[in-house]
Amino acid sequence: MHPDSRPGERRLRRWFALHSWSSLLCTLFLFGACLTGLPLVFADELGDALIPMAAYAELPQDTPRISLDRITQSARQAFPKDLITGIFLDPDAPQIRVYMAPSWELSEDPQHMHWLAFDARTGSLLGESANSPAWLPKFNQSLFALHTGLFAGLPGALVFGAMGLLFVLAIISGVVLYGPYMRKLEFGTVRSGKSRRLKWLDLHNLLGIATVVWALVVGLTGALNELTTPLFALWQRTDVQAVIAPWRGKVPPSPDEMGSLQAALQKVLAAQPGMIVTGIDFPGSRYGSSHHYVLWARGNSALTSRLLSPALVDARSGELNAIVTMPWYLRMIEVSRPLHFGDYAGLPLKIVWGLLDLITLVVLGSGLYLWITRRHTHKARLAHILAAHEALEKQESSA
Template sequence: MSSHARRLRRWYVVHLWSSLICTLFLLLICITGLPLVYTEEIDHLLSNDPPYAALPANTPPASVDRIVAAGLQRYPGQVVTSLYIDDDAPQVYLFMAPSMQALREHPDSGHYLQFDSRTAQFVKESDPPGEHLPSFTSLMFSLHTDLFAGLPGELFMGAMGLLFVVATVSGVVLYAPFMKKLDFGTVRRKHGSRIRWLDLHNLLGIATLMWVLIVGLTGVLNELATPLFGVWQNTDINQALQAWKDKPPIRADQLSSPQAAIETARKALPEMTVTGINYPGSEIGSPHHYMIWTKGNEALTSKLYTPVLVDAITGQLSAVMPMPWYLKALELSRPLHFGDYAGNPLKILWLLFDIAAIVILGSGLYLWFARHKQRRARFRKLLQPARAATATARGIN
C-alpha cells in the first residue's frame, strides 16, 4: 500500500469513528436546533401574556425604582437578584429569591416578576419555586446545550461538537480523491440505494461545508460560556475589586437607587443601551456593586456587551469593564450560531441548512449500517463452504 493510500486510510478511520461517536448527539442538536432558530416567534405564539397597554410610541420608560419597589412589596422577605430590560418589547423582568446564598445553593428558589416598562404595572409572575414548568423553547434549549446536566452536559456536548468539526474536516480530505472520477453533484441513481445515499451524503456534506464549520465551531464556543465567564470573574473583575475586598457585605437597606445607577452607566457610555442589572452578590459581578449591562446600538455592536460597575452604596461609577477578546468572540458567536443576525431571510437559510445537516447525519448512520450488513453477508458467504464441509463430515460420521 502506498503512503498516499495509507494516509487516506487513516483519514477514513478518523472520519468513521469521529462521525459514529457524535452522530446521535448531533442529530439531537440539529433536531432541537430547528425550533430554536425561531425562539422568539414560538414564544410569542405560545404566550398567554395579557396585552400591553396601548400607549404612544415615544412614551418614556418608568423608573426602575418603582418596579423594584413593587416587587419587594409583593415579596417583602426576599431580595432582588437581577433585572432585565427588554429592548424589543415594553417589558422588564425582575428576578428575586429568598437570598443570594439560597439562589446559589438552590437555583429553583429563584423566580421572576414581569412588568410593563412604561407604566411599571405588574403583568405576571413565574410559577412558585419548584413548580415552574419550562416553556417548549427552554426545554429545547436545555436539550440542545446540556442534556439537563448543567456544566458537565455543556462540556460533553461541546466535545461532541468538536468531534463533528473533526468529522467534517476529515470528510473534506476524503472528498477530493473520491470525486476525482465523478462530476461535481453526481448522484449515481442506477447503482443501488447505498451508492445513491453515499453520493447524496457527500454532495450535501460539501455543499453545506462552510455552514457546518461555522455552526460547529460557534456551538463549541457557546458550550464554554460558563468556564469562560468564570475565568473573567476570577481575573479581570476580581482585579478591579481589590479596593473593596476587605469591606463587609452590603445589606439590603444600604442599597442606593438602581435607577440612579443606570443613569450613571448611561453617562459613562452614552452610545450604549442599558439591558439589565446584576445586584451585589450575584454569581457574575461584585459583592459591593451594581453591574449594569450595556450593549451597542448598531447591528454588530448590539451583540457586544460592556458591563459597568457602580458602587451600590454611593451610586458612583467604579469601573467600565470591557469584555476580553474571548468573551467578545463568545457574544458574537451566539447569534451567528442560531442565525439571528439578519432577520427572517437568514433564519430561513439556517433552517434549510439544519435540515440538510439532519439528512447528512442520518445518511451517515444508514451508510455505516448498510456497510456493516454487507460485510456480514460477505463473511457468511465465505463461511458457507466450511459449513457445508462440516455438515457433510457430520453426515458421514
C-alpha cells in the same frame, strides 16, 4: 499503475478512516444536540405563544422610559418577601423584565425563580411568569442543560465541546473526500436506480456538502460556547476580583440599603456615550459582586451590539467604581453565541437555522446507516470467501 497512485490511494484511505471514526464518535452526541437545539432556536417564540401578555400602550415612539426605581418598587410591592436578582431592558421593545427569587440560593431553580414584565414607558404590568404553563420553566432549563452537557455540568460541557471539535474534523475530512468521490459524477447526482446504500451515500454526500458552511459555523461556535463557564469563572477570579478587592470582607448591602438604580443607570450611560444598557445584576449575583450593581452595556451597531462591557456601581453610595473590559476570549464567545442559535436576524433566519438543523439530522442518520451497512457488507463478503474456501477444501479432500 501510475507510480503516484499508490501514495494518493493511501492518503485517501487515511482521510476516509479519519472521516468515519470522527463521525462515529460524535454522532450520538450530535443527534442529541440537534434534537434539543431545534426547540432552543425557537425558545423566545415558544414563550411568547404560551405566556399571555398585555398589549403595549399606544404612545409616540419618542416617549421616554420611566424610572427604574418605580419599576423595582412595583416589583417589590407585588412580592415583598422576594429579592430582585436582575433586570432585563429589552433593546427592541418597550419592555423591562424584573427577575425575582426567595433567595440567592434558589435564584436558579425554575420552580422558585420568576419574573414580572412591565411597560417601560408607563410602568404597567404586561405579564408574569406565573401565568405561563407550570412545565415551561423546568422544560427550558432541562432542555438547555441537556443540550450543553447532558446534565453533567462542567464535565459534560467539556465533553460536548470535544464532540463539537470532532464534528468539525468530520466535516473537513468529508470535504476532502468529496472531490475524488464526485470526479465522475455531476454535482447533485443521487443514483436512486441502483442499490439503496448507494442512493443514501449520494444523498449523504450531497446534503453534507450543501450545508458544510453552516455546519462548520455551528460546530465551531458550539464548541466555543461550551467554554463559557470555565472562562467566565477565570475572568471573575482575575479582573473582577481585582476591582472588588477593596470591598472584600465588608458586609453586603441589604435591599433597604441599596441606592437608586435609575441614578446608577444614568451614571453608566453618561460615562459610555452611545452605549445601551440591556441587563443589570443585583448585589449577590454569581455574575458580579456582592456590593455592586453590575450594568451590562453594549454598542448599537451590528458588531458592537454583541460586545458587552460590564460597569460596577457601588450599590450603597451609587459611585461608578469601574467599567471592566471583558477579555478577548469572552468577547469571542459573545459574538459566537448568536451565530450558534441564529438569533441575530429575527424569525426568518431562525427558520433557516431550523431547516438546516433537520438536514443535519438526516446527514448524521445516513452516515450511521452507511457505516452499519458497510460492516454488514464486509461480513457478508467475508462469509462468502470463507464458504468458498471451505468448499474448495472439501473438494480437494474428496479428490
